[in-house]
Amino acid sequence: MGHIIASLRERSDLFRLLFFAFLAFAVVFDFFAVRHHAHFWGDHIIGFWAFVGLVGCLGMIVIFKGLAKVWLMKGEDFYGN
Amino acid sequence: MVTSGIFVHPAAWFILGAVLLPIARRLKLQKVVLLAIPIIAFAQIRILPDSFGVCHFMGFELVFGSVDKLTMVFLHVFTVMAIIGSVYGLHVEESGQHMAAFLYVAGSLGTTLAGDYLTLFIFWELMAFASTFLVWYRKRKRSIEAGYRYLLIHTAGGLVLLAGIFLRYQHLHDLTFARIPVESAGLAEYLIMIGFMLNAAVPPIHAWLPDAYPEATVTGAVYMCAFTTKTAVYVLARAFPGFEALAIMGAIMTLYGVAYAVIENDARRILAYHIVSQVGYMVCGVGIGTAMAINGACAHAYAHIIYKALLFMGAGAVLEMTGRSKLSELGGLYKLMPMSLIFTVIGGISISGFPLTSGFISKSMIIAAAGEHHRTGLMIMLTLAAVGTFLSVGIKLPYFVWFAKDNPAVPEAKDPPFNMQLGMAIAAFLCIFMGVYPDFLYNMLPFPVHYHPYSAYHLSETFQILGFTGLGFYLMVKKLAPKDKMNLDLDWFYRRGTQVFMWLARRPLSVANDWVGEVYRTVGLRFTTAMARAMSWFDWHGIDHVIDGTAASVVRGGDELRQVQTGRVQHYVGGAVIALFLLLLVMVLI
Known part of the structure; x- marks a missing residue:
């Protein structure tokens, strides 16, 4: 099993291509998805959740990592262990 | 068994098992007992009568068994989890660990079945005490200390709960454990709620969880991640549906847990923080309180127990085989521990809510219930937490344990013993089975289900969120590299507090x-x-x-x-x- 994963890993360029193709597909698919149960305004915008996903992810990394850096992160022996 | 008049409470099987284990070990039958007890209990819960074990004690009516559909979902998943936990821990020789685990399961089943507050309290405390031993059996100094903190916090929580129970009895002279209407809740009811919330790890009284779970034994953590918090979700769903405070606290929890999961370094601590986040969905569902939201909370509890246990088993396998659990000390293990990688990734995509996995059909129910109730704010928070979930547990954890480095960080690592892999395989199977066949779960839920997860729009939403979160990770992977540090949390108050106390005592x-x-x-x-x-x-x-x-x-x-x-x-x-x-x-x- 290990060498299968290793050989897949060698084809990382292919996976990168497939990944971007999937992103394009996800946005295109949203044009055709029927909105039966729209809960709020965001549900009517094409690609809204793609935006939430990307901005949310980047925002979280920046905010939480930033908080850790300036405040939360301490040495392993902070409590005297 | 029901008709014969002699009836064995499901929790009693586990207590009996705990007593038999040391003897069974002498007779080399420990493994038989370990497998037989959970399987008997799993078979037995199907034939439970609606009410049993009613007895009178000092003027109180104790009800050891009160069963309805809500109880059944939790009994079902708790007994399934006990089977998985037993299989995963089969190689552990030490009877003490298994005894603690069995008593812990007994406490959880007893609480779930309790029909009155006194019975509930007894099993509630059994759960706290038994699980402490699962931390102590790791036998490191850090674990002993974390175990004491865990026990003290739970004792304090238990006392708050008991105070609430006494006050309530003083007012009403009734200890029946049933739904409390929002308008009738007073001090007593809120004390009870705080007692329950402590076990559900609702911030600011959550820090015991990420403090203790990562210090537990490899097999102990697998049990712990399943029972304490989900028993608390059950009692909240039973007594406090529709309480606004729970809806808001739940939504905050989802993001709080994710925030720490993004910055943490220890694999099992990431997962522990992530329990806070996931239980947040359930607490929020209970708080919204509609039939769909309660269904969602139950479905999510079921799905969550299985995939979170799977993730803890994966991280536990790495810890067992390498002796390490910090991401900064791991990496490149994909060739050496491929099976553990595959199982962990199945757990990771389930928790992230990929289509065809259990997370997709359970988490979305709560988010949709928030939407249908016109709680847009809650809905956005829960969705953002889903983004953070995929980021931290879906991608970050497997990436930094199994990839990230070209050469393995621990060259002698290999996949764990067969029984550990089998435990993971059962959980992985259930994750996918529920995703492919949601009615298995939906038919168990307390209210009739009118929700169809595989709608085109829900699929589209999921594709976009997961895809573009992946893109975010791809762009920022360097920023996410874990650091060998610990992060401050609200346990600061009592950990620093005790140090101040000790200084005062000394000086x-x-x-x-x-x-x-x-x-x-x-x-x-x-x-x-x-x-x-x-x-x-x-x-x-x-x-x-x-x-x-x-x-x-x-x-x-x-x-x-x-x-x-x-x-x-x-x-x-x-x-x-x-x-x-x-x-x-x-x-x-x-």
Whole structure:
């Protein structure tokens, strides 16, 4: 099993291509998805959740990592262990 | 079993199992007991009557078994989880660990079945005490300390719960454990709720969870991640559906847990913080309180127990085989531990809510329930937490453990023993089975389900969120590299607090104590002698005068009583029986 994963890993360029193709597909698919149960305004915008996903992810990394850096992160022996 | 009149409470099987384990180990039958008990319990819950084990104790009516559909979902997943946990821990020789685990499961089942607050409280405490041993059995200094903190916090939470129960009994003279209407909730009810919320790890009383779970044994953590918090979700869903505070706290929890999961370094601590986040969905669902939201909370509890256990088993396998759990010390293990990688990734995509996995059909129910209830704010928070979930547990954790480095960080690592892989395989199968066949789960839920997860729009939403979160990770992977540090959390207050207390005890209090001792020796001793002299004068001249009269009458009474005593045993026994009879008569008459 290990060498299968290793050989897949060698084809990382292919996976990168497939990944971007999937992103394009996800946005295109949203044009055709029927909105039966729209809960709020965001549900009517094409690609809204793609935006939430990307901005949310980047925002979280920046905010939480930033908080850790300036405040939360301490040495392993902070409590005297 | 139901008709014969002799009925075994499902929790009693586990208590019996715990007692039998040390003997079974001597007879080399430990593995048989470990597998048989959970399987018997799993089979038995299907034939439970609606109510059983009602008994009267000191004027209280205790109900050991009260069963409805809500109870059944949790009983089902708890017994399934006990089977998975037993299989995963089969290689552990030490009976003590298994005994603690079995008693812990018994506590959880007992709480779930309890029909009154006293029974609930007894099993609630059993759960806390038994699980502490799962931390202590790791036998490291850090674990011992974390275990004590865990026990103290849960004891405090238990006392708050007990105070609530007493107050409620004082008002209502009723201990039945049932739904509490929002408008009738007072101090007593809110104390009970706080007791429950502590076990559900609702911030700010959550820090015990990420403190203790990563310090537990490899197999112990697998049990712990399943039972405490989900039993708390059950009792909240039973007593407090529709409480606004829960909806808001739940939504905050989802993001709070994710925030720490993004920055943490220890694999099992990431997963522990992530329990806070995931339980947030359930607490929020309970708080929204509609039929769909409660269904969602139950479905998510079921799905979550299985995939979170799977993730803990994966991280546990790495810890067991490499002795490490920090991401910064791991990496590149994909060639050496491929099976663990595959199982962990299945857990990771399930928790992230990929289509065809259990997370997709359960988490979305709660988010949709928030939407249908026009709670857009809650809905956005829960969705953002889903983004953070995929980021931290879906991608970050497997990436930094199994990839990130070209050469393995631990060259001698290999996949864990067969039973551990089998435990992971069962959980992985269930994750995918529920995703492909949601009715398996939906048919168990307390209310009829009118929700269809595989709609085009829900799929589209999921593709976009997961895809573009992946893109975010791809762009920022360097920023996410874990650091070998710990992060402050609200346990600071009691961990620093105890240090301040200890300092006070050592320095100022100790000095004050010495000083008071000195004062006492010089002033106090003289004062005491003088007082003693005065008292003795009073005793001679005041008291004895009065007492002498009484003493004479006692002596006379003793003489008379001596003549009653015949010295024959049968007379004494007869007298005792008569006295007992009279006592009973008095009690019955009263």
